[in-house]
Amino acid sequence: MLQHSAIDADEGKRYSNGLHGTLDVNIEQMESFEGLIHDDWMSSLVDWLNAMLPDLRLPLDMTEEELRGCLIDGTIFCTILNKLHPGSVEMDGGSEYGPTNVKKFLTAMDEMGLPSFELSDIEQRHMMPVLECLKTLRSCFNPNDEANTFQNPSRKKWNLSGEFESIQLKQGCYADLSDATVLELIKSSSLDNITTQSLFNILYRIMDESIERKTGDVPHRVACLLRKIVEEIEWRVSTRAKNLKKQNKLFRAREEKYQSRMRALETLAKGTMEENMVVLNHLQHIKFEKSKLAEKGKAEEQDMLMLKKEKVQKDVEISRLREELESSKKLHEVHCLQLESQAKDNKVLLEKKLNELECLLSDSSKKVDELQSFSESKQKRWKNKERSYQSFIDKQFGVLKELRDASKSVKREVLKTRKSYSEDLNFLGIKLKGLADAAENYHSVLVENRRLYNEVQDLKGNIRVYCRIRPFLPGQSKKQTAMEYIGENGELVVSNPSKKGKDTHRLFKFNKVFSPAATQEEVFLDTQPLIRSVLDGYNVCIFAYGQTGSGKTYTMSGPNLSSKEDWGVNYRALNDLFQISQSRRSSIVYDVGVQMVEIYNEQVRDLLVVDSSQRRYPLFESIEFCFLCFSILVRNLGL
Ligand SMILES: Nc1ncnc2c1ncn2[C@@H]1O[C@H](COP(=O)(O)OP(=O)(O)OP(=O)(O)O)[C@@H](O)[C@H]1O
Numbered sequence: 001m002l003q004h005s006a007i008d009a010d011e012g013k014r015y016s017n018g019l020h021g022t023l024d025v026n027i028e029q030m031e032s033f034e035g036l037i038h039d040d041w042m043s044s045l046v047d048w049l050n051a052m053l054p055d056l057r058l059p060l061d062m063t064e065e066e067l068r069g070c071l072i073d074g075t076i077f078c079t080i081l082n083k084l085h086p087g088s089v090e091m092d093g094g095s096e097y098g099p100t101n102v103k104k105f106l107t108a109m110d111e112m113g114l115p116s117f118e119l120s121d122i123e124q125r126h127m128m129p130v131l132e133c134l135k136t137l138r139s140c141f142n143p144n145d146e147a148n149t150f151q152n153p154s155r156k157k158w159n160l161s162g163e164f165e166s167i168q169l170k171q172g173c174y175a176d177l178s179d180a181t182v183l184e185l186i187k188s189s190s191l192d193n194i195t196t197q198s199l200f201n202i203l204y205r206i207m208d209e210s211i212e213r214k215t216g217d218v219p220h221r222v223a224c225l226l227r228k229i230v231e232e233i234e235w236r237v238s239t240r241a242k243n244l245k246k247q248n249k250l251f252r253a254r255e256e257k258y259q260s261r262m263r264a265l266e267t268l269a270k271g272t273m274e275e276n277m278v279v280l281n282h283l284q285h286i287k288f289e290k291s292k293l294a295e296k297g298k299a300e301e302q303d304m305l306m307l308k309k310e311k312v313q314k315d316v317e318i319s320r321l322r323e324e325l326e327s328s329k330k331l332h333e334v335h336c337l338q339l340e341s342q343a344k345d346n347k348v349l350l351e352k353k354l355n356e357l358e359c360l361l362s363d364s365s366k367k368v369d370e371l372q373s374f375s376e377s378k379q380k381r382w383k384n385k386e387r388s389y390q391s392f393i394d395k396q397f398g399v400l401k402e403l404r405d406a407s408k409s410v411k412r413e414v415l416k417t418r419k420s421y422s423e424d425l426n427f428l429g430i431k432l433k434g435l436a437d438a439a440e441n442y443h444s445v446l447v448e449n450r451r452l453y454n455e456v457q458d459l460k461g462n463i464r465v466y467c468r469i470r471p472f473l474p475g476q477s478k479k480q481t482a483m484e485y486i487g488e489n490g491e492l493v494v495s496n497p498s499k500k501g502k503d504t505h506r507l508f509k510f511n512k513v514f515s516p517a518a519t520q521e522e523v524f525l526d527t528q529p530l531i532r533s534v535l536d537g538y539n540v541c542i543f544a545y546g547q548t549g550s551g552k553t554y555t556m557s558g559p560n561l562s563s564k565e566d567w568g569v570n571y572r573a574l575n576d577l578f579q580i581s582q583s584r585r586s587s588i589v590y591d592v593g594v595q596m597v598e599i600y601n602e603q604v605r606d607l608l609v610v611d612s613s614q615r616r617y618p619l620f621e622s623i624e625f626c627f628l629c630f631s632i633l634v635r636n637l638g639l
Pocket residue numbers: 469470471473516546547548549550551552553554555559626
């Protein structure tokens with residue numbers, strides 16, 4: 001870096017030899033600018049080299065001299081150029097140091113019309129042109145490279161170096177510049193690849209020629225060329241000024257960064273001051289502690305003196321205690337002797353006791369023998385008992401086994417019984433089902449039977465009239481009977497001797513005629529079907545009609561209730577109804593009600609009311625007979 005600045009400074013002096021002061025300033029600024037941004041520039045170029053040739057692995061912070069060392073054999077130049085433009089340069093196979101590869105590279109660059117550097121530049125450590133060349137290579141093959149800040153990327157590269165070098169080599173004046181050459185230079189669109197030094201050289205030469213000739217006139221074409229060169233220089237200066245501004249910004253940013261770092265360092269310094277204060281305080285504290293310790297040491301010395309005095313006193317005391325110990329030792333020995341004599345006495349006593357104990361031991365051994373013999377006899381008895389118990393247990397086990405066998409057989413029997421029982425149950429179930437079906441059929445048959453039965457009663461006639469002829473009462477003459485003929489089909493012929501002709505005999509037709517010999521049962525049997533139809537919901541009324549003493553009460557109630565044979569229709573009917581209701585109680589519940597009334601002298605009386613004043617019913621005003629009415633209302637609750 002320093003070396004580079006020195007070289008640039010030399011070059012600046014060279015530039016200032018023939019230029020005005022303002023230009024000197026610009027050049028100096030430009031050089032200083034180049035120096036300032038050199039670090040970033042170098043690092044970006046090194047980075048690019050690493051990207052192009054990864055095997056190099058150059059450090060980004062390497063110096064110019066280090067880079068020169070890497071580049072001087074020309075291998076990197078040739079490799080990069082071949083990589084960018086394959087086959088453009090043939091490298092020297094030898095690994096020895098030499099300018100061959102650099103020369104080949106420079107020739108190839110010239111052939112391609114790209115700006116390069118002089119071999120002497122790299123040999124004499126003038127690295128600026130070398131770096132510019134590398135930058136040109138990078139920008140040529142990486143047109144989007146942002147690091148290219150020295151040249152306008154839009155400007156077109158073209159080869160004019162050859163023309164200018166030919167102009168320089170001629171050592172001649174601008175007059176040597178042919179019109180065609182000047183015109184070509186004027187027409188050319190850019191002077192980018194001509195170095196500023198070359199442009200200045202052309203200017204100096206034209207001006208020197210003009211001064212030497214002492215002619216104020218400058219040919220037009222040369223003036224045009226001069227104008228173009230001046231414009232190019234102006235453009236370059238303005239570009240560099242812009243770059244300088246950018247760099248100034250960079251510097252300002254860096255300055256701010258450094259200032260912030262300085263502030264941070266100042267705060268750190270302040271912190272350090274505070275720490276120093278703390279350390280000083282700590283030091284003072286330590287000093288204070290030290291003085292305390294010194295005082296403590298003094299106190300301990302005094303304590304030591306005191307302890308020494310105490311030690312002397314304790315030594316005296318120890319000697320006294322030793323003497324006391326000696327005397328007590330002697331006393332102890334005397335005491336030991338006394339104890340030994342006592343021990344001897346005790347030993348004699350103990351031996352005596354031992355003898356006594358041995359005697360006791362022999363006695364106890366005898367007792368033990370006796371006890372052993374006793375226990376043996378006991379053991380024999382226990383063994384006998386055990387055998388008897390064992391035999392008993394064996395018997396019990398036998399019984400238990402028999403019981404088990406019996407229980408097994410019982411179990412088998414139970415299982416067999418259970419099986420037969422279940423079979424019976426199944427059989428019963430089947431039978432029961434049959435019975436249930438039969439019962440259902442029975443009900444239906446019963447209903448049908450009832451229907452047919454009542455139909456038969458209807459066919460026989462809802463109103464039936466029977467005639468019962470009372471026998472002669474005791475004391476009555478049997479010859480004075482009016483009954484001439486009693487037919488089987490209900491015909492009855494009555495004779496009246498007081499009348500003559502046809503009226504002597506009269507024929508009556510009834511449903512049936514009961515002769516005087518007819519029993520109570522025969523009379524009831526004819527009315528029984530009608531009475532039973534009550535249980536099927538029919539209303540039935542038995543009406544007894546006849547003159548006084550004709551036998552109505554006899555027929556309906558009977559002469560003697562104690563005899564079943566004498567029961568009249570009422571009792572027989574009730575008996576029959578209750579028997580039927582009992583037989584049907586599983587399926588039908590009957591509610592039976594009885595009403596008994598008497599009609600006498602056109603007055604109806606309730607025969608079941610206890611109070612005789614309440615017996616009258618306001619019915620049947622013109623009836624002049626009495627009768628017994630019996631009716632049963634049956635409410636069939638089940639049907
Ligand atoms: N069939 C008979 N067999 C024998 N004796 C009978 C018969 N019928 C009636 N008698 C007798 O005749 C008598 C009169 O009968 P009963 O009292 O029944 O007549 P009654 O019609 O009820 O008379 P009343 O209307 O006055 O009450 C009674 O003594 C009775 O025993």
